[in-house]
Amino acid sequence: MSDLRIPRRLATTCAGLLTIVTLAACSSSPSSDATADATAGTGSGAIDVSGQAWAHVHNLAYDGRTLLLGTHEGLYAQPPGAQPELLSETPFDVMALTRGDEQWLASGHPGAGEDLPADLGLRTSETGQTWTTMSLLGQVDFHRLSAAGSTIVGLSAHDGALLRSDDDGSNWATIDNPGIYDVAVDPHDPDVILATTESGPIWSRDGGNNWTPVEGAPLIALLAFTSAGVYGVAPDGTIHQSSDAGASWQQRGSVSGQPAAMTADGERVAVLVGGRVMESTDSGATFQIRLTGIDGH
Numbered sequence: 001m002s003d004l005r006i007p008r009r010l011a012t013t014c015a016g017l018l019t020i021v022t023l024a025a026c027s028s029s030p031s032s033d034a035t036a037d038a039t040a041g042t043g044s045g046a047i048d049v050s051g052q053a054w055a056h057v058h059n060l061a062y063d064g065r066t067l068l069l070g071t072h073e074g075l076y077a078q079p080p081g082a083q084p085e086l087l088s089e090t091p092f093d094v095m096a097l098t099r100g101d102e103q104w105l106a107s108g109h110p111g112a113g114e115d116l117p118a119d120l121g122l123r124t125s126e127t128g129q130t131w132t133t134m135s136l137l138g139q140v141d142f143h144r145l146s147a148a149g150s151t152i153v154g155l156s157a158h159d160g161a162l163l164r165s166d167d168d169g170s171n172w173a174t175i176d177n178p179g180i181y182d183v184a185v186d187p188h189d190p191d192v193i194l195a196t197t198e199s200g201p202i203w204s205r206d207g208g209n210n211w212t213p214v215e216g217a218p219l220i221a222l223l224a225f226t227s228a229g230v231y232g233v234a235p236d237g238t239i240h241q242s243s244d245a246g247a248s249w250q251q252r253g254s255v256s257g258q259p260a261a262m263t264a265d266g267e268r269v270a271v272l273v274g275g276r277v278m279e280s281t282d283s284g285a286t287f288q289i290r291l292t293g294i295d296g297h
Contacts, residue, residue: 045081050293054086057272057294059097061104062265067277067290068128070094074111075128078291087128090114095157096142100168101149104128107142122154122169134169144183146225151190153183153208164208166190175208184223184230186245194230194246196220201232203246214246222271224264231264231284233271239284252284 049055054073061068069076069084074091078084088094088111095108104125110116121136122145140163144155152165155177162177179197186192191207194214201214201223218240220232229243237259239252261272269280270290277291 046289047078047081047083047291048293049084049291052084052293054084054091055293055295057261058093058095058108059261060263060270060272060277061097061099062263062268062270063099063128065268067263067270067279068097070097070106070108075106077128080290084291088125089130092120092123092131096145096154098145098147100124100147100152102126105145105147105152105169106131107140107145107154109141119158122152122165124169135165136172144180146183146185146193148185148187148190148225151185151207153185153193155180155183162208176211178202178211182222184225186230187225187227188245192245194223194225196223196232201246216248217246218249218251222259222262224262224269226264226266228266231262231269233259233262235259237271237273239269239271239280241283253280253286255287 054071054076056072057069059070065080067078072093074086075088075094076084077087090111090113092111092114093109094106097106106123108120109118117138119138119141121140122134123131124134125131141157142154143157146153150166150168152169154163160177162175162180163172164175165172180195181197183193183195191205193204193208195202201217201220202211203214204211219234221235222233224231229241230246232240235258237255237257239254240249241252242249255271255273255278257273259271259273263270267281267283269284271278275294276289278287279290280287
């Protein structure tokens, strides 16, 4: 695979983000009992994190039942029912976070005490505590990362370039980006990539070289591929699930608001919406509040 040569694009990832989330005001989803019932109460395990210095959250991930929060002030870990605590040794700005085959992958900006370029490229960690730079230091700030096996796909924030590595992040190539907002690699087949755009989900069956619309799919903003299927959350907070890599979708419940981040693992789904992390343990049918008092996205 050739070394990275990042193209300069007129459109940026942030522009795509703004377009997709504003569609929530223009789109509507069918009303259903599942959607109405999914806006649940606080639940017995809800934790209030109001006033915490780290409370600006960019992304979420599961490590078992522990929820990881990629924040402006480092990576935090929150076991069920407990206050989140700093996991990373340095409070770097975690702009992207995902689980690779055997390690955590992240990107972002340096924290206090780190004498590093403004863009951290791809960082790796076995436990989420100590992080090392794998590649692209000073070149790329990923705002989306997804991985399966040795394959990693990342979306560069500065120029909207979509990058792919097939050797755990050592080398990268630029692949086609038809206006992607979020991206997810199929854990069963890394050549299958699902992505969201302002016109609806698209997919590639050849590693990102060619993309086609997913016919009949709902409008989706954020994705989470799991071994049990793929979840999507619409701009209005409606949860959808697919068991065939995105070919067909079933509407589940709703978090009733504009989503800022999501993650999933099996039947467990977490969505950051309106300053709260809403969590489902039944594949997105119903939700309880896991964290409240979060300072936006």
